[in-house]
Every structure is written in structure tokens, then in C-alpha cells.
Amino acid sequence: MKISVKGCGYLGAVHAAAMATLGHEVVGVDPDARKIELLQSGETPFFEPGLDEILRAGLASGRLSFSTETERAAGAQVHFIAVGTPQSADSGSADLSYVRAAIADLLPLLGPDQLVVGKSTVPVGTAAELARLVSETGARLAWNPEFLREGFAVQDTIAPDRLVYGVDRESGDADAAVLDAVYAEALAAGTPRIVTDYATAELVKVAANSFLATKISFINAMSEIAETVGADVVTLADAIGHDERIGRKFLGAGLGFGGGCLPKDIRAFVARAEELGTGESVAFLKQMDEINLRRRQRVVDLVVGSFDGSDLGDGATPLAGRSVAMLGLSFKPNSDDVRDSPALDVAARLHALGAVVSAYDPETNRNAAARVPDLRYCDSVEDAVRGAEIVVLGTEWLEFRELDPAGLRTQVERAVIVDGRNALDPDAWRGAGWTYHGMGR
Numbered sequence: 201m202k203i204s205v206k207g208c209g210y211l212g213a214v215h216a217a218a219m220a221t222l223g224h225e226v227v228g229v230d231p232d233a234r235k236i237e238l239l240q241s242g243e244t245p246f247f248e249p250g251l252d253e254i255l256r257a258g259l260a261s262g263r264l265s266f267s268t269e270t271e272r273a274a275g276a277q278v279h280f281i282a283v284g285t286p287q288s289a290d291s292g293s294a295d296l297s298y299v300r301a302a303i304a305d306l307l308p309l310l311g312p313d314q315l316v317v318g319k320s321t322v323p324v325g326t327a328a329e330l331a332r333l334v335s336e337t338g339a340r341l342a343w344n345p346e347f348l349r350e351g352f353a354v355q356d357t358i359a360p361d362r363l364v365y366g367v368d369r370e371s372g373d374a375d376a377a378v379l380d381a382v383y384a385e386a387l388a389a390g391t392p393r394i395v396t397d398y399a400t401a402e403l404v405k406v407a408a409n410s411f412l413a414t415k416i417s418f419i420n421a422m423s424e425i426a427e428t429v430g431a432d433v434v435t436l437a438d439a440i441g442h443d444e445r446i447g448r449k450f451l452g453a454g455l456g457f458g459g460g461c462l463p464k465d466i467r468a469f470v471a472r473a474e475e476l477g478t479g480e481s482v483a484f485l486k487q488m489d490e491i492n493l494r495r496r497q498r499v500v501d502l503v504v505g506s507f508d509g510s511d512l513g514d515g516a517t518p519l520a521g522r523s524v525a526m527l528g529l530s531f532k533p534n535s536d537d538v539r540d541s542p543a544l545d546v547a548a549r550l551h552a553l554g555a556v557v558s559a560y561d562p563e564t565n566r567n568a569a570a571r572v573p574d575l576r577y578c579d580s581v582e583d584a585v586r587g588a589e590i591v592v593l594g595t596e597w598l599e600f601r602e603l604d605p606a607g608l609r610t611q612v613e614r615a616v617i618v619d620g621r622n623a624l625d626p627d628a629w630r631g632a633g634w635t636y637h638g639m640g641r
């Protein structure tokens with residue numbers, strides 16, 4: 201099938217390459233000329249495990265290409281929309297200007313027997329509004345929200361754990377059949393498929409991300425209590441996680457959630473519900489957001505508190521001249537994404553308090569430096585920790601989980617570590633002479 205993918209960011213580039221892997225003829229379209237040039241030459245514009253292989257295989261097969269020109273999408277039977285829906289600058293609501301522009305670009309190319317398929321995460325009600333525009337061309341619209349995780353994006357796209365199609369009441373069966381042909385391989389492997397209306401499909405996406413955010417904030421709320429009474433949140437998570445109804449996944453207490461999706465999606469959900477007059481139903485998500493952001497300050501407080509009060513700087517810059525090593529800057533391991541990254545936010549806050557922050561991330565230094573240029577970016581753990589008075593683990597890359605505490609101790613000025621992701625073994629680090637601070641333990 202001939203497919204176009206509008207928007208070649210973290211979602212769209214993977215989606216385009218994955219669709220080519222499934223045997224479709226795909227063109228990815230994005231106005232970002234640098235991104236398109238890289239993709240067309242087989243280079244990934246961001247770090248995503250496995251993407252380079254399927255990108256190069258797709259290009260070599262002749263089934264995959266990229267362009268800055270929307271006209272190249274002409275004649276495709278399915279047009280996926282994978283453009284960004286970031287948080288609006290002045291409110292929590294989603295900025296739909298990219299989605300509207302992407303649809304407007306496509307309208308002149310559309311005709312009967314073509315299906316526009318939204319994948320971007322949008323506020324409930326968006327698809328119905330866009331469907332009216334699309335239907336004027338004779339084409340139809342479906343909404344097929346995406347549930348991939350960065351770091352696992354390729355496998356999540358080729359073998360998703362479920363497919364959700366939001367379709368129009370009238371043409372629903374025919375539109376679902378087109379999507380079935382797109383995803384034939386996953387369906388043959390038994391992937392559950394849910395066909396529903398636009399509003400339900402849009403809500404499934406934001407409900408899923410809200411639930412995940414709530415789970416993380418719940419365990420971080422338990423962290424706060426555990427810190428007050430001297431309990432251990434990791435043991436608590438293990439214990440409640442054995443209950444299958446609760447489950448252990450997404451009970452990782454620590455610096456909390458960040459990234460280009462969970463934070464903005466819960467805020468956009470609250471904003472949309474308020475517009476609809478049902479704000480109270482999801483008002484709890486504001487608290488989830490607050491709990492989440494408090495964890496970042498907790499790490500900053502642990503760093504400040506680790507220094508003797510008598511030699512702290514003035515109130516505004518209590519860390520003046522202090523040497524802090526920051527390990528990890530991306531919002532989670534196996535990703536170079538620093539959008540709303542808790543680790544980078546903590547590094548920036550420490551810098552603002554006067555610290556000299558030496559930061560190292562295996563994949564993210566360049567993206568981080570574009571947002572927070574004032575850190576001292578390092579090429580290795582050794583470079584970052586040399587002479588440090590405190591080490592902060594902000595992202596649990598495997599490289600950091602496997603650090604040797606005894607070896608590292610010889611390189612720092614003061615052996616104090618804040619494990620912002622509860623990723624290290626406290627006994628091993630304490631045994632090697634470190635003062636270890638975890639989150640909620």
C-alpha cells in the first residue's frame with residue numbers, strides 16, 4: 201500500500217520506517233530540511249535503538265523515502281498525521297496549530313478512496329472537527345492513537361500491544377478494513393484491535409498516559425511519606441506490586457516523569473476537561489503533576505542539605521562554587537530526548553543555585569546543551585565526577601547502574617551520591633564508603 205507520514209519526529213520517523221518494514225511504499229514528509237536530509241541519507245536525527253537498521257533497510261529496498269514537499273504524498277491511500285502537539289506557550293492546553301497546518305497542507309491532494317489517519321495525541325473533539333474538513337475532499341478520517349515508548353519505539357510500532365481505531369460512524373467498517381490492511385502483520389500475530397468512535401479513541405490515548413502518570417505519582421507520594429517515617433518505598437513497591445491487580449510496572453519511585461508526552465498530555469487533558477465543563481473529573485491530575493514536580497526539588501534539597509550549613513553560600517546561591525557531577529540528562533534511559541527532562545531540570549536548578557555542574561549523558565549532551573548551555577558537559581563518567589563534592593544520578597542508563605562504587609570513590613572529592621532513580625544498590629555503595637541518598641528510602 202502507498203502510505204505518507206506527515207511529521208518525521210520521534211513518532212513519525214519510526215512510523216514511516218516501520219511501515220516500510222511491513223512492506224508498504226512510504227514517503228515521510230517534514231518541513232525540517234535537516235531532518236529530511238539526514239533520514240534520506242540513512243542517518244537517524246535522534247537516538248532510538250533499532251531505528252537505524254530499519255531506516256537503512258527501508259531506503260535500500262526503494263520502498264522508503266523522505267521529502268520536505270507535501271506534494272510527494274499525492275496518490276497515497278493512507279496519510280498518517282504524526283506532527284507535534286506540544287503544550288501551548290501560555291496555558292496547559294495542547295497547541296493544535298501543527299495538526300491543523302498538516303491537514304491544510306494535505307487537503308489539496310486528497311480525494312475519494314484516501315484515508316487520513318491521525319496518530320498525534322489530541323484533545324477529545326479534535327478528530328470530529330478535522331473530519332468535516334477532510335470529508336469535503338471526498339477523503340475520510342480515522343484516529344489511530346500511538347502508544348509507543350521511546351527507547352522501544354521500533355518494536356512497539358511493529359508489534360504493538362493493541363491497536364485502536366477511532367472511525368466515522370458512516371464509513372467506519374471500510375476505514376477499519378483499510379487500517380487492517382496496513383497492520384495486517386500485527387493483526388495476524390494476534391494484536392488486539394479495538395474499533396470505536398473518534399471521541400473514545402482520543403480519550404483512550406490520554407487516559408492511558410494519565411493512568412501511567414498517576415501510577416508514578418502515586419508511588420512518589422508514598423516516597424514522601426516513607427521519607428517522613430524512615431520507611432523504604434522500593435520494598436513497599438515490591439510488596440504491593442506482587443498483587444497482580446496492582447502490578448510492579450511503573451512503580452519506580454524517583455525523580456518522576458518527564459518527556460515530550462506524559463507531562464503535557466495530563467495538562468492538556470485537564471485543560472480540555474475544563475473547557476468541556478468536566479474539569480472536576482480530572483482535577484486529581486493537577487495533584488499528580490504537583491507531586492511529580494516536587495520530586496525534582498527534593499533532589500535539589502538533598503544536594504543542598506548534604507553540605508554543612510556553616511559553609512553554605514548566601515541564600516540565593518547556597519551552592520556557590522560547589523562541584524556537582526550530574527550523571528544522566530535525558531528524561532529516561534535509551535533516549536536522547538530532553539523535553540521536560542527531570543534530570544536536566546535538576547541540573548539547571550543546581551546551576552542556578554551556584555553549583556558548577558559537570559554533566560555526562562551517553563547520548564544526550566548535545567540536546568541538553570542546546571537547552572541549558574551553562575553546564576560543563578563531559579565525555580565520560582570519569583570526567584564528570586573528577587573532584588566532585590556530590591554525585592547526582594538523574595537518568596538510570598545501564599552504564600550508571602553498573603558503576604563500581606569503590607573505583608569511583610577514588611575520583612571524587614567527597615563520596616556523597618543522590619540516586620535520583622533508585623537505580624543503585626544502597627548497601628554496595630555504603631559498603632564502599634559512600635554516603636548514599638535514595639528517593640523514599
Ligand SMILES: NC(=O)C1=CN([C@@H]2O[C@H](COP(=O)(O)OP(=O)(O)OC[C@H]3O[C@@H](n4cnc5c(N)ncnc54)[C@H](O)[C@@H]3O)[C@@H](O)[C@H]2O)C=CC1
Pocket residue numbers: 206207208209210211212229230231232235282283284285298301302305319320321322346347348349350460461
Ligand atoms: N514521542 C513519542 O514517544 C510519542 C509521541 N506521540 C505523539 O505524537 C505526536 C508527535 O510527537 P513527536 O514525534 O514526539 O514530536 P516531534 O516534535 O519529535 O516531531 C514532530 C515533527 O512534526 C514536524 N512538523 C511540524 N509541522 C509539520 C507539517 N505541517 N507537516 C509535516 N511535518 C510537520 C516537525 O518538523 C517535527 O519533525 C505528538 O502528538 C505526541 O504526543 C504519541 C506517542 C508516542
Ligand SMILES: O=C(O)[C@H]1O[C@H](OP(=O)(O)OP(=O)(O)OC[C@H]2O[C@@H](n3ccc(=O)[nH]c3=O)[C@H](O)[C@@H]2O)[C@H](O)[C@@H](O)[C@@H]1O
Pocket residue numbers: 321346347348349350351409412416449450451452453454455456457458459460461462531532
Ligand atoms: O504518549 C507518549 O508519547 C508515550 O508516553 C509514554 O512513553 P515515554 O514518554 O516514551 O516514556 P515512559 O517509559 O512512559 O516514561 C515516562 C517517564 O516516566 C518516568 N518513569 C517511568 C516509570 C516509572 O516507574 N517511574 C518513572 O519515573 C520515566 O523516567 C520517564 O521520565 C508512554 O509510556 C507511552 O505508552 C506513550 O505512547
